[in-house]
Amino acid sequence: MKKSxxxxxxxxxxxxxxxxxxxxxxxxxAEVRPLDNGRNNPEMISNSTQGDEFGGLSxxxxxxxxxxxxxxxxxxxxxxxxxxxxTTQPDLNMVTFGNRAGGAMGATGNDLRVSWSNDLGANWxxxxxxxxxxxxxxxxxxxxxxxxxxxxxxxxxxxxFSGPYTNAAGWEGQFFGSVKFDGTTDKDITxxxxxxxxxxxxxxxxxxxTTEGKVxxxxxxxxxxxxxxxxxxxEILNGTFNASTNKVxxxxxxxxxxxxxxxxxxxxxxxxxxxxxxxxxxxxxxxVDLDETYNPYGVEWPVxxxxxxxxxxxxxxEPFDFSQIxxxxxxxxxxxxxxxxxxxxxxxxWVGGNRNNGATVDMNGNLHIAGIIRSTNSVHPDSLxxxxxxxxxxxFDVFMNGDGTWNAQFIDTVRxxxxxxxxxxxxxxxxxxxxxxxxxxxxxxxxxxxxxxLLWGGGMTTNMQPDIYVWSYNIxxxxxxxxxxxxxLGDYWGDNLWLHAADKVLQSGTEFFIPLTTSASTETGGTxxxxxxxxxxxxxxxxxxxxxxxxxxxxxxxxxxxxxxxxPNPFNANTQISxxxxxxxxxxxxxxxxxxxxxxxxxxxxMEAGTHSVSINANGLNAGTYxxxxxxxxxxxxxKMSVR
Numbered sequence: 001m002k003k004s005x006x007x008x009x010x011x012x013x014x015x016x017x018x019x020x021x022x023x024x025x026x027x028x029x030a031e032v033r034p035l036d037n038g039r040n041n042p043e044m045i046s047n048s049t050q051g052d053e054f055g056g057l058s059x060x061x062x063x064x065x066x067x068x069x070x071x072x073x074x075x076x077x078x079x080x081x082x083x084x085x086x087t088t089q090p091d092l093n094m095v096t097f098g099n100r101a102g103g104a105m106g107a108t109g110n111d112l113r114v115s116w117s118n119d120l121g122a123n124w125x126x127x128x129x130x131x132x133x134x135x136x137x138x139x140x141x142x143x144x145x146x147x148x149x150x151x152x153x154x155x156x157x158x159x160x161f162s163g164p165y166t167n168a169a170g171w172e173g174q175f176f177g178s179v180k181f182d183g184t185t186d187k188d189i190t191x192x193x194x195x196x197x198x199x200x201x202x203x204x205x206x207x208x209x210t211t212e213g214k215v216x217x218x219x220x221x222x223x224x225x226x227x228x229x230x231x232x233x234x235e236i237l238n239g240t241f242n243a244s245t246n247k248v249x250x251x252x253x254x255x256x257x258x259x260x261x262x263x264x265x266x267x268x269x270x271x272x273x274x275x276x277x278x279x280x281x282x283x284x285x286x287x288v289d290l291d292e293t294y295n296p297y298g299v300e301w302p303v304x305x306x307x308x309x310x311x312x313x314x315x316x317x318e319p320f321d322f323s324q325i326x327x328x329x330x331x332x333x334x335x336x337x338x339x340x341x342x343x344x345x346x347x348x349x350w351v352g353g354n355r356n357n358g359a360t361v362d363m364n365g366n367l368h369i370a371g372i373i374r375s376t377n378s379v380h381p382d383s384l385x386x387x388x389x390x391x392x393x394x395x396f397d398v399f400m401n402g403d404g405t406w407n408a409q410f411i412d413t414v415r416x417x418x419x420x421x422x423x424x425x426x427x428x429x430x431x432x433x434x435x436x437x438x439x440x441x442x443x444x445x446x447x448x449x450x451x452x453x454l455l456w457g458g459g460m461t462t463n464m465q466p467d468i469y470v471w472s473y474n475i476x477x478x479x480x481x482x483x484x485x486x487x488x489l490g491d492y493w494g495d496n497l498w499l500h501a502a503d504k505v506l507q508s509g510t511e512f513f514i515p516l517t518t519s520a521s522t523e524t525g526g527t528x529x530x531x532x533x534x535x536x537x538x539x540x541x542x543x544x545x546x547x548x549x550x551x552x553x554x555x556x557x558x559x560x561x562x563x564x565x566x567x568p569n570p571f572n573a574n575t576q577i578s579x580x581x582x583x584x585x586x587x588x589x590x591x592x593x594x595x596x597x598x599x600x601x602x603x604x605x606x607m608e609a610g611t612h613s614v615s616i617n618a619n620g621l622n623a624g625t626y627x628x629x630x631x632x633x634x635x636x637x638x639x640k641m642s643v644r
Contacts, residue, residue: 073102098143206272
């Protein structure tokens, strides 16, 4: 009952810092998932070649279409969010999807299939890359593309790929290479055997190729064995496409970056992203930084390293106290010990489902991280893994300003909980939050898959029937779109598992299309080990005229003192609220009881800069304590009030 009430109120963003007296004693303790994220599971290195049946899907509504583009022997190989699965070449209207092969379209789960389209995803072709060496079996591949300067023919492009391989008995090492788009010409593959003390070192995080032909991919190195291992930071493999040999000149040994974090040096939610021109790159994770300058509260925050020399050297970015971002102070809960302190926490480590953040770099070289951020219940070392049960789950785009500071935009409320591995499919998943951008970085996009309980009934609280949601932000004019559910009530309603988004969007006139794929088992009641079909989802995105919401110009566009405490308080008839605006704004007021139900609202009205007085009438309100929230141009300030 409480969950449904909170979800019903979540869209109004009522549960903000002003609600700090509500349910603060109600917490839950989350359990830690393993560091390797299940990648030591022997089922993930099986040699299954089981076939499946497949057929086309069609959609007669909303201009959204799913087109089958590939199959695989099982889900392993596309389930990870750290891999590069879907990439684009916007100048050629080209989309490329890479995965382990198998299933009805042929080849085996030891091979790679590369599927591509150069007409905005309307028609597809594919080719298969085989290891060519006995007992070298591709796993968890990342696939990117490189388009030589001046080329306009897809057949003359190159697929760049990397990942781990097995020797049929277990993990043996990593592969990386390239091949022309016919799948055979200029084929070059390196198999690198793991060092003796390596347990896992899957080199497939954020594979990307810049316009200058610079190749970058990272891994998180775990030393030891499956029974006992430790994190040894990142390793970055760089390379340069050689136009004379039509191959990548890989730079070995790899570059090592070890941030030396707490909690056994754990790195969660890894990303490797570069700016549109390739001049700036970022290595990103969430972790517990041991340096109090970078992390004064000892909780999971972004850990960011930057390169400006094509990945040769990586320097930690300047420290920043994320608790100072105004929107977090307005929308998150404070700590139990100090109601004046709000500590944002990136919600990754303490949940299952392969949770990750989205990341991209905009036109100004500034990093964006999209993900779920929670309130820290306590910063006491014995209570760091406790969360508020009644708190809504909120998603933000947190981004650099370019001057060493950061800011954030609220994206949406996450409506469902993570699916754990006890579901019938046998593997868990979360909302699979991802980021894309335009080719020039002037717009950034966030996509995710979520289940709305209001559309499926009160019993559906986990993400078992996901729809595709999208949101976007215009860097140039600081306008953003609403978060939109693109598939609800259509042909693909609740049928969007294993979502992947491309690094860059495609553009047609004033429309921006986010390349997306989903996957589904082809077996009735199928599990993670059964054959899978993979579908390209076309038609999802935004038109230029949908960027209509004005960004809050500064971190504290409305300060905590610009909305007064209501007077009189308590009251039994009318009370007045005074608010001061530093610019013209659309202002509305919402009133909630202490279990999250909205009991009153005052419709938006336009107000000029200056001081205004608004009246709230107690008619219809029972005696008790309430939260009133003033909303001005998307920013919220809340206070408590009492009715006698």
